[in-house]
Amino acid sequence: MVDILQTPLLDTVNIPADLRTLAPTQLRQLADELRQETIAAVGVTGGHLGSGLGVVELTVAIHYVFDTPNDKLVWDVGHQCYPHKILTGRRERIRTLRMGGGLSGFTKRSESEYDPFGAAHSSTSISAALGFGVANKIADKPGKGIAVIGDGAMSAGMAYEAMNNAAQAGNRLVVILNDNDMSIAPPVGGLSAYLSRIVSSREFLGLRDLAKRVAKKLPRPIAAGMRKTDEFARGMAMGGTLFEELGFYYVGPIDGHNLDQLIPVLENVRDAEEGPILVHVVTKKGKGYAPAEAAADKYHGVQKFDVISGVQTKAPPGPPQYQNVFGAQLSKEAETDPLICAITAAMPSGTGLDAFAKAHPERFFDVGIAEQHAVTFAAGLAAQGMRPFCAIYSTFLQRAYDQVVHDVCIQNLPVRFAIDRAGLVGAxxxxxxxxxxxxxxxxxxxxxxxxxxxxxxLVHMTHTAILHDSGPIAVRYPRGNGTGVELPETPEQLEIGKGRIVRQGHKVAILSLGTRLGEALRAAEALEAKGLSTTVADLRFAKPLDEELIRKLLTTHEVAVTIEEGAVGGLGAHVLTFASDTGLIDAGLKLRTMRLPDIFQDQDKPELQYAQAGLDAEAIVETVLKALRHNSGGVVEGARA
Incomplete structure (x- = not known):
């Protein structure tokens, strides 16, 4: 498919400046070729497909009308940016998406001047674009900030915080609402398109500004009546009252796949002297590719697939994924415990809660992209005696840290946090x-x-979390499949803060937290082969520490190593603090901590990422051998110190 793909117009476009040399009548063909190139590329790499297909025409129109990169284009989340990357000098590398050393699956500042702001979490685009627009306004430089934000991302409060402050940018800010699911306004049609062209014109914006100035000079009751009549009429016709109240000129809805509508509206918006402006564009996720349009998720995220049939390459059967183990166990226990409820922030399937939602719909809550609300909502449920599980990816829970501290921990409320995607996540x-x-x-x-x-x-820890009513508790687990062990029929309630010995030795102690245990056991085998008797402990808890077990291991072994799938400041730091506070360091302890390096690691296969991070069996062995050769003793923190 890739070899026979015919893209004569796209072949002439390397950067948006090339695109702007085309005639408007050629843009339809260019968009069609761009869509086919996007499909062909993602067929090779896998990744996010449906979102990008939905904005092909919008991507062409924006780069055709606006002066990118001088006008700063910010894609919200960024998973819809593959067509944008193809048009901005990265087509030759597009088949390296999400691979080690290849293009990022999101926008990335270090990758291109056409990616002015990196994004992979949602609802940041308006704030960033506002910053670009205001900076240019202050410096009296040309250039707008353009935010493309999806309707899902508009569920997050940050988007509205930015819009509430948007007047500071004036006409330097353009927000394009990409509505690809349920329209928040009347259906798209000829009348709507006509009205959108009219209300985005300079003449109409000037007329509205004149009307506002006149209204200020009229008696208050008459002026108020004029304003309400205007709002009512516009609200009925176009659904823009909310955005008008936030200080935006609202334009829309318009058909996001009709270039004859998009181009003139965006040209009017570009030339408008008033602002900020919100353009409401209705698109179809997966547009132009039948398998995506027919799929329930519109091929949001896909494996490699056959472009002709749309059939995705399936991974060989393996152990269940961690998220599904969690979701199944929680759903099972909720059958007999009416206090259990589950909350997620727009990720029911990603967190494994889709099964729970089907079985217990009255106790399942998808709050949208609103992690802060999710945590405090869970705190309210817990305060009223429920047993809430707040299931959020580790990287997204960062957005609700203040709520975790103030609304949960200070009040010691028993909110259960199921933290998915802990550790490195690959592509x-x-x-x-x-x-x-x-x-x-x-x-x-x-x-x-x-x-x-x-x-x-994980089954045992889910059960343990359910029964832990004395305060907040979190269980973190990785992305992907389990190890293949048999799942228990009856879960155990673990003793809080107690670990276990899984292999007994006497010279080297490896203290593992999480799923690095397999690598720790492999390292122990290699060390035994070198004559070094090795103990391996699964600590299970990062907090509270099993102080009795840790003290025993540190005082009865010549070298101790901690290993975890997290940054500095985690398990290793807490073990070091314990050793310092209890005087174990003064006894000449040799303790090494192994954790993720102090960098942001780029995408790659997970096993390669962990090898690069120095968290595999080979690195453990090397760390132990170096510690044994270190004659001075004492504490040296670092994976390969």
């Missing part, structure tokens, strides 16, 4: 890695932090 790269949750949670008073070594342990 999604640094923006989605769960690197920091142990560090930012284990430092909080009242919090309990668990990490299962395998899927059976």
């Amino acid at each position: 999604d790269g640094a923006t989605h890695a769960g690197s920091f949750d142990v560090a930012y949670l284990a430092t909080l008073p009242n919090m309990v932090v668990m990490a299962p070594a395998d899927e059976a342990e």
Whole structure:
């Protein structure tokens, strides 16, 4: 398919300046070729497909009308940016998307001047575009800030915080609302398109401004009546009252796949002297590719696939995914416990809660992209005696840290946090890695932090969290499949803060937290082959620490190593603090901590990421051998110190 793809117009476009040399009548063909190139590329790499297909025409229109990169184009979340990357000098590398050393699956400042702002979390675009627009306004430089934000991202409060402040930018800010699911205004049609062209014209904006000035000079009751009549008429015709109240000129809705409508509206918006302006564009996710249009998720995220049939390459059968183990266990226990409820922030399937939602719809809550609200909502439920589970990716829970501290931990409320995607996440790269949750949670008073070594342990920890009513508790687990161990029929309630010995030795102690346990056991085998008897402990808890077990291991072994899938400040730091506070360091302890390096790691296969991070069996062995060769003793922190 790639070899026979015919893209004569697209072949002439390397950067948007090339695009602007085309005649308007050629743009339809260019968009069609761009759509086919996007499909062909993602067929090779996998990744986010449906969102990008939905904005092909919009991408062409924006780059055709606006002066990018001088006008700063900010894509919200960024997973719809593949067509944008093709048009901005990266077509030759587009088949390296989400691969090691390849293009990021999101916008990235270091990748191109056409990516002025990196984004992989939602609802940041309006704030960033506002910053670009205001900076240019202050410096009296040309250039607008253009935010393209999806209707899902508009569920987050940050978008409205930015819009409330948008008047500062004047006409330097353009917000394009990409409505690709349920329209918040009347259906798209000829009349709507006509009205959109009219209300975006300079003449209409000038007339409205004149009307406002005249109204200010009229008696208050008459002026108020004029304003209400205008709002009512516009609200009925176009649904823009909300955005008008926030200080925007509202334009829309318009058909986001009709270039004959898009181009003149965006040209009017570009030339408008008033602002800020919000353009409401209705698009269809997966547009132009039948398998995507027919799929329930519109091919939001896909594996490699056959372009002709749309059939995705399936991974070979394997153990269940951690998220599904969690979701199934929670749903099962909710059958007999009416207090259990589940909350997620727009990720029901990603967190494994789709099964729970089907079985217990009255106790399932998808709050949209609103992590802060999700946490405080869970706190309210807990305060009223429920047993809420707040299931959020580690990287997204960062957005609700203030709520975790103030609304949960200070009040010691028993909110259960199911933290998905803990550790490195492969193709999604640094923006989605769960690197920091142990560090930012284990430092909080009242919090309990668990990490299962395998899927059976996750079953036990889910059960343990349900029964933990004395305060907040979190269980973190990685993306992907489990290890293949048998799942228990009856879950155990684990003793809080107690680990376990999984292999007994006497010279080297490896203290593992989470799913690095398998690598720790492989390292122990290699060390035994070198004559070094090795103990391996699964600590299970980052907080509270099993101080009795840790003291025993540190005082009865020549070298101790901690290993975790998190940044500095996590388990290793807490073990070092314990050793310092208890005087173990003074006894000449040799303790090494192994954790993620102090960098943001780019995308790659997870096993390669962990090898690069120095968190595989080979690195553990090397760390132990270096520690044994270190004659001075003492504490040296670092994976390969």
